[in-house]
Amino acid sequence: xxxxxxxxxxxxxxxxxxxxxxxxxxxxxxxxxxxxxxxxxxxxxxxxxxxxxxxxxxxxxxxxxxxxxxxxxxxxxxxxxxxxxxxxxxxxxxxxxxxxxxxxxxxxxxxxxxxxxxxxxxxxxxxxxxxxxxxxxxxxxxxxxxxxxxxxxxxxxxxxxxxxxxxxxxxxxxxxxxx
Amino acid sequence: xxxxxxxxxxxxxxxxxxxxxxxxxxxxxxxxxxxxxxxxxxxxxxxxxxxxxxxxxxxxxxxxxxxxxxxxxxxxxxxxxxxxxxxxxxxxxxxxxxxxxxxxxxxxxxxxxxxxxxxxxxxxxxxxxxxxxxxxxxxxxxxxxxxxxxxxxxxxxxxxxxxxxxxxxxxxxxxxxxx
DNA sequence: TAGACGTAGA
DNA sequence: TCTACGTCTA
Numbered sequence: 133x134x135x136x137x138x139x140x141x142x143x144x145x146x147x148x149x150x151x152x153x154x155x156x157x158x159x160x161x162x163x164x165x166x167x168x169x170x171x172x173x174x175x176x177x178x179x180x181x182x183x184x185x186x187x188x189x190x191x192x193x194x195x196x197x198x199x200x201x202x203x204x205x206x207x208x209x210x211x212x213x214x215x216x217x218x219x220x221x222x223x224x225x226x227x228x229x230x231x232x233x234x235x236x237x238x239x240x241x242x243x244x245x246x247x248x249x250x251x252x253x254x255x256x257x258x259x260x261x262x263x264x265x266x267x268x269x270x271x272x273x274x275x276x277x278x279x280x281x282x283x284x285x286x287x288x289x290x291x292x293x294x295x296x297x298x299x300x301x302x303x304x305x306x307x308x309x310x311x
Numbered sequence: 312x313x314x315x316x317x318x319x320x321x322x323x324x325x326x327x328x329x330x331x332x333x334x335x336x337x338x339x340x341x342x343x344x345x346x347x348x349x350x351x352x353x354x355x356x357x358x359x360x361x362x363x364x365x366x367x368x369x370x371x372x373x374x375x376x377x378x379x380x381x382x383x384x385x386x387x388x389x390x391x392x393x394x395x396x397x398x399x400x401x402x403x404x405x406x407x408x409x410x411x412x413x414x415x416x417x418x419x420x421x422x423x424x425x426x427x428x429x430x431x432x433x434x435x436x437x438x439x440x441x442x443x444x445x446x447x448x449x450x451x452x453x454x455x456x457x458x459x460x461x462x463x464x465x466x467x468x469x470x471x472x473x474x475x476x477x478x479x480x481x482x483x484x485x486x487x488x489x490x
Numbered sequence: 491t492a493g494a495c496g497t498a499g500a
Numbered sequence: 501t502c503t504a505c506g507t508c509t510a
Contacts, residue, residue, distance in 0.1 A: 156507085157507095167499080168498080169497065169506070170504040170506050171504045172504075172505040173504090173505090174499095187505090188505060190506090192505030205505095208503080208504070209503080209504095211504090227503085228504095336495090336497095347508075348496070348507065348508045349494040349495075349508075350493080350495080350509075351494075351495040352494095353509095368495070370495070372495055384495095388493080390493090390494085
């Protein structure tokens with residue numbers, strides 16, 4: 133028995149296979165895939181610089197999915213907050229955004245979890261009321277990043293991720309619809 | 312064995328005693344004390360009118376606690392939302408606010424759950440990272456309601472609740488501080 | 491679809 | 501203290 137610190141680990145999590153299905157963000161946390169409850173980008177610190185460990189793409193942000201092997205992922209920040217009466221702002225190169233950029237430069241792998249929502253036409257008989265599921269999609273490299281104007285007219289970081297070759301093909305769900 | 316529908320029940324929940332401690336809103340939900348996850352006011356419908364079943368007073372709103380037997384509770388609504396870019400608005404006599412007012416007129420009891428936060432000076436040795444707990448405080452009647460100007464300058468409903476006599480005294484926590 | 495006295499991590 | 505691709509009920 134060997135203990136691993138999944139919150140400080142780049143790459144695969146032992147025991148978690150491509151295609152594994154989860155129902156809650158909290159599960160991802162327990163399993164070690166993604167140590168955040170609501171944050172889409174998780175990261176660690178290595179030698180003083182932050183590196184992205186995992187991201188969750190559930191479709192809340194305007195991500196464009198080019199194919200099952202490419203992911204265009206939006207950075208975080210800049211959205212109007214609930215507490216204060218914030219206006220939309222430009223995203224900054226900090227926290228998860230900085231970590232993803234560092235991962236690009238360091239060429240370190242990022243775990244990708246994809247969120248799907250059950251559609252009305254789903255033929256799955258769901259026993260719970262839950263209509264979102266998360267699939268582990270495997271490891272990606274960050275290949276590019278740039279800034280765009282988002283829906284609020286403010287700057288948004290965009291990251292181009294490509295799936296690392298040689299991994300099992302992800303069984304893309306047929307009976308559910310991506311958001 | 313007799314099943315009860317706790318989401319449609321006014322008054323005490325069998326098996327739950329004054330002073331019972333819970334750690335999460337989700338627990339209150341499972342136990343049947345409060346069938347909401349984040350909403351402070353829960354209510355049911357009886358004969359076509361809504362009646363408040365339970366409220367959670369965690370201190371997020373500007374409630375003034377006069378004593379352990381009186382609670383001044385704020386209505387909900389009107390706060391800036393996360394999704395849209397909302398401005399603060401006047402609260403309306405709807406949903407939980409309407410239910411509390413109806414409870415006042417119908418003289419029906421309301422379950423009160425009080426939330427506390429562990430203070431830094433707490434001498435409790437907490438095994439978890441959780442620093443909020445919820446105590447069941449028993450049944451209250453709504454005695455009065457009025458409108459005030461809130462911190463945003465908008466109208467806020469206020470409700471005066473008094474603890475029903477004859478209930479066990481609530482052991483007010485000493486080692487933790489109310490928010 | 492919106493609103494809500496959450497919850498954990500940085 | 502603040503943010504965050506949550507999660508539920510009405």
